[in-house]
Amino acid sequence: KQEVTQIPAALSVPEGENLVLNCSFTDSAIYNLQWFRQDPGKGLTSLLLIQSSQREQTSGRLNASLDKSSGRSTLYIAASQPGDSATYLCAVGDKLIFGTGTRLQVFP
Amino acid sequence: DTEVTQTPKHLVMGMTNKKSLKCEQHMGHRAMYWYKQKAKKPPELMFVYSYEKLSINESVPSRFSPECPNSSLLNLHLHALQPEDSALYLCASSQAGSGRNTGELFFGEGSRLTVL
Numbered sequence: 725k726q727e728v729t730q731i732p733a734a735l736s737v738p739e740g741e742n743l744v745l746n747c748s749f750t751d752s753a754i755y756n757l758q759w760f761r762q763d764p765g766k767g768l769t770s771l772l773l774i775q776s777s778q779r780e781q782t783s784g785r786l787n788a789s790l791d792k793s794s795g796r797s798t799l800y801i802a803a804s805q806p807g808d809s810a811t812y813l814c815a816v817g818d819k820l821i822f823g824t825g826t827r828l829q830v831f832p
Numbered sequence: 833d834t835e836v837t838q839t840p841k842h843l844v845m846g847m848t849n850k851k852s853l854k855c856e857q858h859m860g861h862r863a864m865y866w867y868k869q870k871a872k873k874p875p876e877l878m879f880v881y882s883y884e885k886l887s888i889n890e891s892v893p894s895r896f897s898p899e900c901p902n903s904s905l906l907n908l909h910l911h912a913l914q915p916e917d918s919a920l921y922l923c924a925s926s927q928a929g930s931g932r933n934t935g936e937l938f939f940g941e942g943s944r945l946t947v948l
Contacts, residue, residue: 755933767836767838767939770936770939773936819888820877820924820937
């Protein structure tokens, strides 16, 4: 059974810092991995989708990498801003099993 | 248009009521999903429809009944719910369904359900 873990569970940083969020999964037989952000009480916003054949994807200040063989993905956020404050979730597999999430707070 | 629309945004119901949650997408996606999310927890998959057929049911109690009238619409019929069923119900869609590369999933804003 696929298990997905995210570290750290929570993170509080000053504005401007570069951040790394981690996602680990137990079953490497995946088609893709997706990163989402969720604001409190809201739905999920897709950030990046990495196919299993890809090593990384970039969108603006976000960069996600995937090492399928080791069961790891990282989300790198450059020059963090208060508007980045949210919960970040990774999800894998065709059933989209979600990780436990990282709650990020960026303060001015 | 990458929008998934869910209605209603909020729903309060008694344990004897019958109500429905609705979800709509116009991206031409052939797979649609229902997830349940409790506070401070990640979403949990309930159902997947692929090409308008139920392809995954994650052992969900029969008081939740999904329906996919066409490729753009997904309903979740609710009957005789329990207070512990109170949660945020999220709908999503993707180009392809389970058992294959789904592509990117797009989520709606969710329906906040409270069962009294």
